[in-house]
Amino acid sequence: MDFDEYNTAYLLYAPAKNPQGWNLDLxxxxxxxxxxxxxxxxxxxxGHASRLSFWAMTADGEEFDxxxxxxxxxxxxxxxxxxxxxxxxxxxxxxxxxxxxxxxRFTSELAYEREIDTxxxxxxxxxxARIADEIKHHLQVVVG
Numbered sequence: 101m102d103f104d105e106y107n108t109a110y111l112l113y114a115p116a117k118n119p120q121g122w123n124l125d126l127x128x129x130x131x132x133x134x135x136x137x138x139x140x141x142x143x144x145x146x147g148h149a150s151r152l153s154f155w156a157m158t159a160d161g162e163e164f165d166x167x168x169x170x171x172x173x174x175x176x177x178x179x180x181x182x183x184x185x186x187x188x189x190x191x192x193x194x195x196x197x198x199x200x201x202x203x204x205r206f207t208s209e210l211a212y213e214r215e216i217d218t219x220x221x222x223x224x225x226x227x228x229a230r231i232a233d234e235i236k237h238h239l240q241v242v243v244g
Contacts, residue, residue, distance in 0.1 A: 122174035
């Protein structure tokens with residue numbers, strides 16, 4: 101499997117010991133997206149008062165599509181995303197939005213489908229390449 105080209109969904113979430121540690125306010129998150137990306141669309145999901153659907157695109161044309169949810173645990177889902185795209189979004193989330201850099205746990209759709217329930221952590225420091233390496237390592241372990 102070519103992990104550089106592989107598209108999957110990623111679920112980013114606050115640690116179980118601190119499920120609201122992100123202080124995820126959906127209005128503030130929408131505004132943060134507006135402030136960070138040149139093209140953004142977001143709206144509350146019908147029937148889900150605690151969920152905000154979003155789409156954002158960087159100046160380089162990288163797109164992020166997903167939702168943010170703060171009902172029981174602060175969560176952001178990215179749909180159909182490559183490792184590099186996920187790493188770009190996570191880098192922004194960690195370094196520009198979250199109150200502390202050590203608060204991101206994640207899993208992938210592939211891990212969920214294979215019933216692998218592991219608490220993967222995004223490094224609290226490091227650049228885009230370091231985050232991408234962690235995501236690739238996750239996928240390698242999941243694939244086996």
